[in-house]
Structure formats: C-alpha cells, structure tokens
Amino acid sequence: MKKLAALALAVGFTAFGLADAQAGMRYVTIGTGGVTGVYYPTGGAISKMVNKKRKEYNLRVTVESTGGSVFNVNAIMAGDLEFGVVQSDRQYQAWNGLKEWEGKPQKKLRSVFSVHPESVTLVAAVDSGIKTIYDLKGKVVNIGNPGSGQRGNSIDALEAAGIDWKTDLKAEGLKAAEAPGMLQDGRIDAFFYTVGHPSGAIKEATAGNRKVRFVPMPDEVIQKLTTKYPYYAPAVIPVEFYPGGTDKMDVPTFGVKATFVTSIDVPEDIVYAVTKEVFDNFDAFKKLHPAYKVLTKESMLQGLTAPLHPGAEKYFKEVGLIK
Numbered sequence: 001m002k003k004l005a006a007l008a009l010a011v012g013f014t015a016f017g018l019a020d021a022q023a024g025m026r027y028v029t030i031g032t033g034g035v036t037g038v039y040y041p042t043g044g045a046i047s048k049m050v051n052k053k054r055k056e057y058n059l060r061v062t063v064e065s066t067g068g069s070v071f072n073v074n075a076i077m078a079g080d081l082e083f084g085v086v087q088s089d090r091q092y093q094a095w096n097g098l099k100e101w102e103g104k105p106q107k108k109l110r111s112v113f114s115v116h117p118e119s120v121t122l123v124a125a126v127d128s129g130i131k132t133i134y135d136l137k138g139k140v141v142n143i144g145n146p147g148s149g150q151r152g153n154s155i156d157a158l159e160a161a162g163i164d165w166k167t168d169l170k171a172e173g174l175k176a177a178e179a180p181g182m183l184q185d186g187r188i189d190a191f192f193y194t195v196g197h198p199s200g201a202i203k204e205a206t207a208g209n210r211k212v213r214f215v216p217m218p219d220e221v222i223q224k225l226t227t228k229y230p231y232y233a234p235a236v237i238p239v240e241f242y243p244g245g246t247d248k249m250d251v252p253t254f255g256v257k258a259t260f261v262t263s264i265d266v267p268e269d270i271v272y273a274v275t276k277e278v279f280d281n282f283d284a285f286k287k288l289h290p291a292y293k294v295l296t297k298e299s300m301l302q303g304l305t306a307p308l309h310p311g312a313e314k315y316f317k318e319v320g321l322i323k
C-alpha cells in the first residue's frame, strides 16, 4: 500500500512537472517568514491567486519560508528570490540606506503593494513577573533572528524605554517559529514578534500550560518612536484571537505594515500578472486570511517607500487606483 502511494505521488509530481515544463513555464518564488507567521500564508494566498491562471501567464509562483524581512530584501537584491514580504519600516530603511543597509541604499528594490498591518507584539510568561517593558531587565528575551524584521523593532522599543539590549538583559536571536516553544519550555521569559493577527506563533505561545500575557508598550515609548520614525504608527494587539492568553482588553503597542516587494529586474508582465490577480479577485483574496479583514484596495497602496514596479504601476493606472 505504502509503495503504491509513493509511486502514485512520484508519477503525479512528474506528470505535473512535465506539463509545466512543456508549456515553457516560468517559476518565481516569494520569500516569506516562519511558517507560523502571517507572511507564509500571505505568500500562499498570493500564489494561489496567480497559479489559478498559470497556463494563461506561463507562470508558476512558489513560496519559501525564510528568516523574514531583512533576509527577503537581501535575497531579492541578490536575485535569489523574485518577490518577498517585507515590513514597511524595512522597505524604508533598505531604500534609503539605513540600519542594516547603512550607506547602501537598495536602489533596485520596487514596491508592488502593501498587505496587512503588523503590531510589535511582546509576549511574556506570567510567572516571570514581567508586566511592563521595564521588567525585561535581567530577563532572557528573544529579540529576533538577524534576518527578521522584528529584531529592529525590539531594539527600538528597548532603546526608547532606556534599556540597553546588549547589557541590561540576555537577548536571544531565535527565529519567530522557535520562540513559542522555548517560552513554553521555560527557556526564555519573553519574546518580541512583529506580526499580523491572528498568527499561529502567538496562538501557540498563548495556548500552552505556562500562562502568558501581552506586555503593553508604555505611552512614552509609543510617542517617542512614532515621533522619531516616519514608519511607526500606534497599533493594538487584538486579544480576541488569543483566548488562551490572560489579557481581556486589546493591548496598546506600535506597528508597521507588511508590504509586497520585488526587484526592478523582474519582468513587467510577471509583476503585472501578480498584481492583477490579487486586485481583480480582491474579495476572494481577502477571505484567505483573517488579518486581511481591514484591507481596502486603496489601503494596499499605502506604506510603500520604494517606487512602484512598472508592472504594478501599469495595473493600478489601468483600473484608476493611481493617476
């Protein structure tokens, strides 16, 4: 039985691969984030829309789990990925040559559209005694892996709170997908994740035996950051999605937007096709993740710093979303 199933699977894949190859199929890949984030299902949602028409466009979109925003920008710039989901603050920094890209503006970066809002989410074990960001001093805290978008947000939040992340706490550099398990196992006290809601990672963190809470960002931290940086805005963590957590009211924090980006080197007709399939089938797209509930077509043109890719621009002009 097992052998037969394996054979059927192999034949299935081969037939599929051949059919694609025969049609002169072009393959593009979307870089996302950890599988329990919202970028990964977002890559899945976009690819689903486009792959329905793969014969028409001779285009097949695949999705890759990655280390997150910073990794995605760099992989797209290197030509290893064609598309990626990237935090709006990271897009701004890459385009302008700031932070990870200090002095090296990524001028080949292009915007396609923006997607869901993401909030800087600080999750702490109740038994760690962490109730405010100031209580993170002396604790073991995951601030995020170097390729992630959230690492920069964690450092900004800590700095704004007057906490030196290098000396005042034990900062871990774990990937977001690993943090919930580590928190539940008692190996870390808290973690930061900049993510849309609901996300699998935060569900996992709040659904275990170890009780966890969301730690609000103090007013002064939110004010400092939204005044200093153009890409931060006040945001909340909607607790309705996480009944396992101890919070009963939405938690104040700051946030950014998830954006969909590419390179100037990706052909216009490919970016046009991807944009068109998402926007022409907007209602179907919106149903693919609860984090998209707040989206409007107009909102999906906000939060972008790099110029629009000509393929996206062509579509938006055609439908009158831009002049």
Ligand code: GLU
Pocket: 032, 033, 034, 036, 037, 038, 039, 040, 067, 068, 069, 070, 086, 087, 118, 147, 148, 149, 150, 194, 195, 196
């Ligand atoms: N915002 C995170 C990052 O840029 C990823 C969040 C997600 O995967 O949904 O790395």
